[in-house]
Amino acid sequence: MAAVKETVDQVLSIDVDKYKYGFVSDIESDLAPKGLNEDIVRFISAKKDEPEWLTEWRLEALRRWQTMEEPTWARVDYPPIDFQDLHYYAAPKKTTGPKSLDEVDPALLDTYKKLGIPLKEQEILAGVEKGERPVAVDAVFDSVSVVTTFKAELAKHGVIFCPISEAVRTHPELVRKYLGSVVPITDNFYATLNSAVFSDGSFVYVPKGVRCPMELSTYFRINEKKTGQFERTLIIADEGAYVSYLEGCTAPSRDENQLHAAVVELIALDDAEIKYSTVQNWYPGDSEGKGGVFNFVTKRGDCRGKNAKISWTQVETGSAITWKYPSCILRGDNSRGEFYSIAISNGRQQVDSGTKMIHLGKNTSSKIISKGISAGRSSNTYRGLVSVGRKASGARNFTNCDSLLIGNKCGAHTVPYIESKNASAIVEHEATTSKISDDQLFYCLQRGLPQEEAIALIVNGFVKDVLQQLPMEFMVETQKLIGISLEGSVG
């Protein structure tokens, strides 16, 4: 992605304290008053012109949330979050909703340009002539989607790609049918919070038998201070459909922590396939652990039909705290779930991430490849669950979790849970923990590579299996992002 490329070109010499995307855009915002109560929820719902059923849905979530407690089981440590000291809605003032590009505030377009995300279709198409594949983008700035590209082109194929706030109005039947059907409003503290106050995010529907003609992507940006970002993404691949979706994230460097609690729901019907890739590069905080994004995310895919396939690929390099377990419910017979993850922690970052593979249907299979890299004083935990239900005869899972340590002040942990209620299931688990060896480093240095380049090269080798899962353009840029994330990791 261009954002990453630009980072590489300009930021090669900086350390973890100098996050590239740390600039703040001076854009006037429409803010909800601080705090969370029924009035705020109604305010958000009214701002978005929502139908009554959705307002009620949000309120139900809020009431539920008020009875819940923050989970504490993850291996992350952070000061208490004052949920009443946050703004739950922030929108750039001049943009009341997604419009055509001509109407979008030039300051906003400028922000995305700085991030390297082209929003002008002409610019993207110019890239296509140079051999880049077109990617349709939904750009979400704080609580609202500012623009979505290639909508018309996609519509020709019957693909719906728009902000979820718009889908609520234009395709209420689809939203109502699927929203909360994978992650119910009662699911967990953060998901329930999201259900009450979710701001914006993308909606994708790929109709029966359609192979989505281009990559879809959403680019999330937190700008306003003291805000939470609560995006909600819903992707439905109808029978026999295929879609590949990319998600990218950044936020300004601020001394206070920013809260991000997203929910992503994927639904794959019979013979459908969804490939979901994330490159998460939220501000990680400085090397002393000041500031940074708290990222509490619930991502879940439901292989609702037979032969359905969902694969999650994630590259997690940012955030002060990452709490994230993209999961698959393998409901349809012969359905498949995959999770490929690269999680890099440096400085004082804390990562607790992994996946859940819930086998319910017959002959379902899942594959988990997780590569954790810890450097600096960070902590990196893989937490995974493989569960095989009573009816899931012939279920198979293969899990491989490798951790790589750089230096001796960081920590890596692997917490795998396996529950099997069906004797025919085959569950395999492999795990390794290693350090970059001095011999490997010396060998690379002897050939002329500077230390940081040598580390990046060795780490890229370590994560190769996962890198190969990323779309081609993304793969090359991610390799460089890995180098940048590890700067200042030794010495």
Added chain:
Amino acid sequence: MLEIKNLHARIGDREILKGLTLTVNPGEVHAIMGPNGAGKSTLSYILAGKEDYEVTEGEVLLNGESILDLEPNERSVAGLFLAFQYPIEIPGVATMTFLKAALNAHRKAKGQDELTTPEFMKLVKGVSEKLNITSEMLRRPVNVGFSGGEKKRAEIMQMALLQPSICILDETDSGLDIDALKVVAEGVNALRSPDRAFVVITHYQRLLDHIVPDIVHVLSDGRIVRTGGPELALDLEKNGYAAYVADAAA
């Protein structure tokens, strides 16, 4: 070109090099022979800048400049190359990728632009073919699953690609079959030039039949105890080290 003066070095409490002196001039090929554990590999590691060793006395000059304070990568771009006795595996990193990274690091240090992919491929093809290294091997991760002989050939390929001015070969002949030995020797001989020098560490005359040295040294117990012409190697082959080791002890 390379001047080693009264070099003392230790690892932990153990002194391994005990006053080693050696001068290598441009265009020369020096052979270093000596019993197991004499300190030959240690010398090569210290020249290349491996961290574990502490230099307690003496100096090492490359083209008149001290290199002991340079990082290993700085020594590399200054023209020092070490072909390892035991080449290291780097899983997941294609040999081709590694070669490109190394070559670009050298070019960058010299203020040159990176090569384009076709230019790079052409260069690699040139050096790999001479050493019977297939493109399949170049796609495999660095040294992973390479046979002993393949690893040694790959080291010489890297050397040919980086065009160093001082080449240190640590037992490059061990593990090579007869044909591979010839291929490697030809690879080395092709690189011989008036402004490049070699230090060849070996136990066997058979390598020196192919790479004919100008000067032969015996290293024993951390010191050069004897220096002579190519005939010294033949003598060692016949009579062993006993005489020289005794000399050193005396």
